[in-house]
Amino acid sequence: MRIDRTSANLTFSLLGPVRAWRAGTEVDLGSPQQRTTLAMLLLREGLAVHMDQIVAGMWGEQPPRSAITTIRTYIYRLRATLERDAGHDGTRIDLIGGGYRLRTGRDVIDLSRFVWHTSRGADAARRRHWPAAAAEQRAALSLCGGLPLAGTVGPYTLGQGARLQQLVLGARLELMSAQIKLGRHRQVLPELTAMVAEFPLWEDVHSLLMTALYGSGRGADALEHYQSARRRLVDELGIEPGVRLRNLHQRILANDPALGAAAPPAGTARSVAQRYHRVRLPAADRRGGDVADASIARRRGVDSGALPFRACLDC
Known part of the structure; x- marks a missing residue:
């Protein structure tokens, strides 16, 4: 289920720069502050956002005296932009009490579709239907267009952007895990190696890379990587690897057949143990x-x- 940016309905992107399209043409959303206002409304998924919340989300604890007037100006401009010829999709910004609510059509926000795909992927993984799990996570990741909420300002979208980035990273790991379950150990090695370099203290990434190395017939490299990860954790955090990573290390030492090691190259047929x-x-x-x-x-x-x-x- 992909976003159809050629649709006559408005579509919105949050998993990257905050953007909008109508009939294949990008809509001008104005300044970073105006895009931030729109992002706050979109992230509430049809719920009202009080004026005080918008002000605090934009400027934190020290808003300018003109904050409320400025927000009202942003809302006025967004209404003019989004509600133009919007009778067919019902997109509008309503005044609700002391705040605002954005009404949109169904399935027009990339984040909503992302969550839909990752939920289906997680359900497929629970049923051990790995092809479907991989396909759903891949579909979710195809919606991502860069750093979530890029181009916005203020403490609210800073925190929300970090949250969305964690969701994206989680989908990447779920995809790598499903690929490994499908026996595609060698195919995931490049991305897992890059992720380890990017997140050297994330044990789940180390675990997947070790499993992929072992499944590619590189058990010795998997053991060597464990040692490298362990030293990093001890040196930088003063902690030993967690139970799951230690157990994986022991399983590789024991040549656990459940890990699905590939046959090693000719002449090196002896097991890791x-x-x-x-x-x-x-x-x-x-x-x-x-x-x-x-x-x-x-x-x-x-x-x-x-x-x-x-x-x-x-x-």
Whole structure:
């Protein structure tokens, strides 16, 4: 269900710059402050917004003396723009008590359709219908056109923009998860790698990347990534990885078949668990026992922090 911007009805975009279209032509919404006023009305989804809320959302705790007059001017201009020839779709701004309410046609706001698609995707995932789950999340993400609420001002849309961005990121993760369930591990690696770089402290992203690496036949890389993520969390936040990420690490070490690892390239058929084992040193080489093991592990490119006494022999 996509937004038809060629429709005679007004359509609105919030998942990117705040914009509007009628019959394929973009509507001039005026200044950033006027677009912000429209965004506040659209985000309330047909509910009234009191004048005090609009003023606070625009200027915070220190509005100008002319704030109410200025907002009324924005509303007057928006009415002139949006209600022009609007008899066919019913778009109008009503005065309700001490505030305003924007009435629009059905399914004309990209955010509403985004939520519709992500809800259907979540329902498909609960039913383990992964093709439908992926298709719905992909349809939702196709509606996004940049940073949500771009071009607006004030504390209200700043907070709401951050909220909408979290919804978009959640849809991206749900799509990656569904793709992995469909066995498309290699296809999601580029985007997951980029997301890890963008959000290095988000454990869910690390978990998906490790699963994708393992499912691509790169179990050793998945284990190495766990070590890198763990160090980042410890160094920057002073915390160990959460239970889910630790459990995934253990499942990869155990070569859990439920993770769906792809067959490794010819000549490297041994499992991850077989490739990591205790290094048995001759007595003459035991320089403090564990210290020697850790030294050899480091020389072979393995972080010894979570793999004590182990080294990667065929990495």
